[in-house]
Amino acid sequence: MKPSLFAILFFLMAGPVSSQNDRLNELNRQLMRAATDTARVNRSLDLANEWFAINYDSTLALAQRTRDFARRIAYPIGEAKAWMQVGRVQSFKGNYNEAYQALHQAEVLFLSQNAKSSFGRLYLGYGVLYLKQNLLDSAAYYFNKAIPGAQGKNDGELLTGLYANLAVIYQRKTNYPLALANFQKGLQLAHRRNDLKNQAGISLNIGTILLATGDSVRAERNTLNAIRFAKQAGNRYIEMLAIANLGENYEAKKQYARAYQLYLQAAELARQLGENGTYATHLMSAAWMLAEQKKYGPAEALNRRSMAIADSLQQPFVIYDVYTTMGSILKEQGKYALALPYYEQAFRSLGSVKQYNQKSVIVYANLALCYEKTGQYLRALRAFQRSATLKDSLRSQENIRKVTEQNLTFEFTKKQAVAKARAQAAEANSRIRQGALGGGLIVALLLMVLAFFGYRSKQRANTLLHLQKEKIEQTLTQLKATQNQLIQAEKMASLGELTAGIAHEIQNPLNFVNNFSDVSTELVDELKEGPFKQVPESEQEYTAELLCDLTRNLQKITQHGRRADSIVKGMLEHSRSSTGERKTTDLNALSEEYLKLAYHGLRAKDKNFNAELATHFDPQSGAVEVVPQDIGRVLLNLYNNAFYAVQEKRLIAAEGYQPMVTVSTHFNKGQVEIRVKDNGIGMPESVKQKIFQPFFTTKPTGQGTGLGLSLSYDIVTKGHGGSLEVETQPGEGTEMIVRLPS
Incomplete structure (x- = not known):
């Protein structure tokens, strides 16, 4: 088992160059010296923003007190900003409904005051909320919506957060080139403002991408930079994530003892910050490092601490991770019967939430092995089939993503060709006009010099020049039309060929799917009539359940096979050129x-x-x-x-x-x-x-x-x-x- 890389979300992590304590002391002094109630609200909001990097619960309590005070003194803008602080903390604590309600209250107050200048940060808040829930398209919508206003106001602080969060979205979609490009934009803005906190967060995520692409040397360098910047800025949250990612780097190099120490260090920081879900995950990673060193007893004890924390949180994905890790620790020792309940509980914890990845393929394979070793062969077969099916599904998704990228690249190339053709046509037009103008001047000069040849020769030359110009312009028009037709014909021919090829390739396996589905249905019916009666009575209920599941699966295969057939027909229809007459x-x-x-x-x-x-x-x-x-x-x-x-x-x-x-x-x-x-x-x-x-x-x-x-x-x-x-x-x-x- 391998812990996942940690990536940070950005929510205006601007901060001073000085230490965190100095900044907090200065803000407290400003709060005490505030001459008006509105000034007290504003200083309190600044103080809450600094506390966010230290402790979520303290930040939440201060933001709520500030909100109530702003309401009592009838300061709607201050109340709205306090609501945004509440929404930010609730987003990072995983209380998404409370976060949405808080941001919505802020939006209502901003609208009532026509405070358009505050909408950029509000959109950032909504984007982070959706990004924390992995709703990537909704998050990107709000980040992109905020960028024009931030650029118009030259708000470097806000733009840094927007670019960095867009990069996180591309990072999660494994579009690493675009992710790095947006991170670089944010990093440049952070450098200009000497913004240590955002430099730390962005360096952390760049290190995460580099490690995912196998560049461990540059990954470690960026992660160490992130730790250095985070310590200078006093941001323990980023420091915690960076230390965990550094542990991931050492784990990839199989230096398990060093990785174990780093995961424990990250876990302690998470505990101090009140990040209990992350605390459990880091303890789990440290336990697995002990298992990699064959220290199974301490590994089990440490992972049980992680399980106790996960059970108290009731977070499905955290429970899934820690329970599968416990199962793997026991499996490595050959304790297959003891490992089974942990694997089964891990999948039960997900309930209806089915977000599988490559790790899930390994977990199902481990589960199949445990069933096999304990003599439960039917269950072993079923678990192995799920592992194989999931592996094929993930591979298919990757193939679809690659085909989509190729199509987009094809369209982009064609658009470039069109743009280039238009530029060449414009350049040719300019040269012809300049040539015609130069020719006209020369002819005019010759006519002046040769005026004694008479008016008739001049008229004849002007007529000839006019005819030549018309012919050149006509040729240019024909050239542009032919050029556009060739580009369009090439595009449509390529697209039609691509569509027909895809439809043809899909149709063959689709026929096999439908045919084998029909044959399999008949085999299941025969199995129900004959061999099923020979199954021992103790296994008949479970076998009947398997046959029912298999029948339902075959019905689904037939249903989606027909749907796929309609899509293929639609593709062919889409590629068909109209032959109708006007x-x-x-x-x-x-x-x-x-x-x-x-x-x-x-x-x-x-x-x-x-x-x-x-x-x-x-x-x-x-x-x-x-x-x-x-x-x-x-x-x-x-x-x-x-x-x-x-x-x-x-x-x-x-x-x-x-x-x-x-x-x-x-x-x-x-x-x-x-x-x-x-x-x-x-x-x-x-x-x-x-x-x-x-x-x-x-x-x-x-x-x-x-x-x-x-x-x-x-x-x-x-x-x-x-x-x-x-x-x-x-x-x-x-x-x-x-x-x-x-």
Whole structure:
């Protein structure tokens, strides 16, 4: 067993160059000398910010007292900042509901005072809260939302925290190049401000990344820098994490005695800080270092201390770690029967939370070995199968990530090629214009010198020059058009080839999955009828349970095999180029026809669904040159999405909510607009930015492939030279706008 690397989250860890005690004493003196109540609140907030690096409980108590005092003196801004302090401490203590409530109270107060300058730090607080829960996309949304305001105010302190936390997100996604780039941005800002605390935290995380990539020498150097900066800044939290990561470095080099001492040192710091979950984890790591040295008795005793702390905290992941470590210590001694209860309890502690990793593969393999050694062969087989399945699943996830990165790289390369072609065309245009201008000047000079040749020769030369210029400009226009067509054709050909290849490769294993699922179902049925009756009565209940589980698994395989088949068909549909011919089409009639088709189709599936339909058609928007089948597919997708949105809101809305979908057309400045508006659930900004991406969907598994809006976008923009836009308000509704040239 191997403890995980520790990475620090950043929450405005700005601090002085002087020692922590000097700073605390100075703030206490300022608090005593404060002439007004508002000044006392502000100094108290500064004091709480310093205490955060020393002890969470003390910080929380001071922030709560400051909040109550600010409320009594009617100082809303001070109260809001105190609420933010409370939210910060609760986030780091793992009390996420309390943290969210505190940050929400701060937001309400800031809004009431129109205190926009404080929203950057509030967004940072929300981001850290979500990052502590490993909700990476939500955290990144708030960090990115805060960056423009911080840049506008040149707030180096806030920008340091934002860049560093974005780097932590990339670090958790194992995108190490982007993580290091953002850490370097934050580190440069911290150096400029002589900010020791953030220099310590960022150096710690850079060391973590370097160790994960196998660069142990540079990892140790950065970790030692982190410890030095943390001690100078008086930040024991960062010092504790850095010491633990240094222990990880020595463990990787198999210097277990040194790693043991470092883990114990980190554990003591965690205990002093009140970080009980981390305290238990560090004790567990130290126990495993004893086991690596074959000191099993002390290892068991130390890990039992860790288990007692974990049990009192009721934190599932901490319990899982310490119990699996105890099982591994016993397994290493050959005590397989004694190890089993600890492995089983570890998995029970996770409950419905199933966040497996490579460590879980090893744990299941160890569990299978213990079952085998104790003669429980059916359970051993089941545990081994789970280990193998999980290993394949993790490998598949890694392959999907690599394919996604390759696709993104492909798209980026193509965009670079387009940009380069445009730059070359602009440069060629400039040279031609300069050449034409130079030629004109030379011809003018010659005409002046040779004026005695007469007016007729001058006219003839001017005419020739004009014809040459027109020919050059025409050639340039053709060159640009051909260049764009070649780039687009190459892009679409490559994308079509890639999509068809993926679909073909998926279809073969998919057929095997479905065929073997059917055969396996028949074998299970035969097993139930024949060999099952020969199983000893004591094992029949457990064997029946296994057969039922196997039957359900095969049903799931069949279900998801069909879903995969629909996705493959969607990919092929997405890669298909339209061959329809443009026709003069009554857009109003087409919009109304497909609206009725979508509504009655949904009513056929769900007779309880009702929605009010409203249409407002502009007579001038009638006849338009389009491919009617393609535009019909676009409208059908937009209508289905609108009905889905109002249907979802009907499930959660208060009584009296009336679902409504409005379709309108409008002719304006040579364009025809089709607007599809609903009063459904709407969507947040983070979802709005992704809705036209292939395979992105907000619908539950099995209800959508995420290709509808992507295909619609391509039809409107590439097939018809128009645009497809979205306007939305969370909780209020969405309006999709199609614009087509008339």
